[in-house]
Amino acid sequence: MIEFLLAFFKKHGIRAWRDEIGNVYAEKGEVGAYQKYPLVVAHTDTVHLIHGKKIIPKKLLLPNYAGELKPALKGFDENDNPVGIGADCKVGVALCLILMLRLPVLKCFLPTEEEIGARGASKVDVSFLQNVGYAIEFDSPANTSSITLGNKLMFNPEDENGLGKIWTGLLLEFSENRETEFTLEQHSYTDIVKLRPHFSCINVPVGYYLYHTTDEYLVEEEAFMALDLGEELIKRAGYRYYNDEPHPRVNRLIIQFNLNTMEITGEL
Numbered sequence: 001m002i003e004f005l006l007a008f009f010k011k012h013g014i015r016a017w018r019d020e021i022g023n024v025y026a027e028k029g030e031v032g033a034y035q036k037y038p039l040v041v042a043h044t045d046t047v048h049l050i051h052g053k054k055i056i057p058k059k060l061l062l063p064n065y066a067g068e069l070k071p072a073l074k075g076f077d078e079n080d081n082p083v084g085i086g087a088d089c090k091v092g093v094a095l096c097l098i099l100m101l102r103l104p105v106l107k108c109f110l111p112t113e114e115e116i117g118a119r120g121a122s123k124v125d126v127s128f129l130q131n132v133g134y135a136i137e138f139d140s141p142a143n144t145s146s147i148t149l150g151n152k153l154m155f156n157p158e159d160e161n162g163l164g165k166i167w168t169g170l171l172l173e174f175s176e177n178r179e180t181e182f183t184l185e186q187h188s189y190t191d192i193v194k195l196r197p198h199f200s201c202i203n204v205p206v207g208y209y210l211y212h213t214t215d216e217y218l219v220e221e222e223a224f225m226a227l228d229l230g231e232e233l234i235k236r237a238g239y240r241y242y243n244d245e246p247h248p249r250v251n252r253l254i255i256q257f258n259l260n261t262m263e264i265t266g267e268l
């Protein structure tokens with residue numbers, strides 16, 4: 001995987017390297033003297049056993065967050081036993097690669113060993129983060145976005161100058177325009193929990209379900225929506241630094257967001 005990533009970046013003329021434990025770093029373009037890079041993040045490891053080339057992806061109709069059947073990918077072995085598709089977080093890695101190709105100025109961090117306590121991210125080369133303005137990880141299950149990870153607030157929708165304001169505004173806009181819904185949730189951890197002390201972070205919903213089980217699957221349209229969300233967020237947040245203010249009551253932020261979503265979808 002690490003060799004594949006380094007070869008991919010090389011082929012596309014993007015500066016990339018790895019550290020001792022296997023975290024992959026990449027950067028493209030230059031920022032101005034007073035600007036900062038957006039950073040996209042996804043971990044390269046998965047919890048499933050390594051099956052070599054024997055994971056056979058199948059397209060099936062499986063339920064999304066609302067129980068509606070949607071085209072989804074699920075992984076099987078040769079005997080038709082479900083083995084997990086590795087969407088957590090290979091779909092995130094794929095989205096990072098697409099964005100690295102599409103956008104002119106961007107940094108990318110692909111840590112290893114997330115599933116055993118974000119160990120890779122905890123050993124991030126801090127000098128790589130110095131000219132970064134904020135991080136976007138593509139590793140939030142189903143239609144959720146992690147507002148806290150390990151009780152740390154990733155973003156604050158009520159900070160007028162914060163990244164949370166832009167992000168939740170974008171989620172509400174997508175809810176309306178694409179007739180979907182998102183929720184903010186408190187999750188245990190993923191890589192950005194280790195980056196949050198440096199700047200504000202967002203965990204984008206990428207549409208994988210039943211993660212960490214052999215029945216894991218990925219709803220295709222939600223993975224494509226994650227790409228649109230990430231790209232639009234970078235467009236709006238730009239090449240700036242964000243460090244959202246703390247908030248004493250995270251539950252209130254979550255309830256507030258949910259009320260807005262319900263108003264828009266008319267289900268109140």
Ligand SMILES: [Zn+2]
Pocket residue numbers: 043088089114139190
């Ligand atoms: Zn993950």
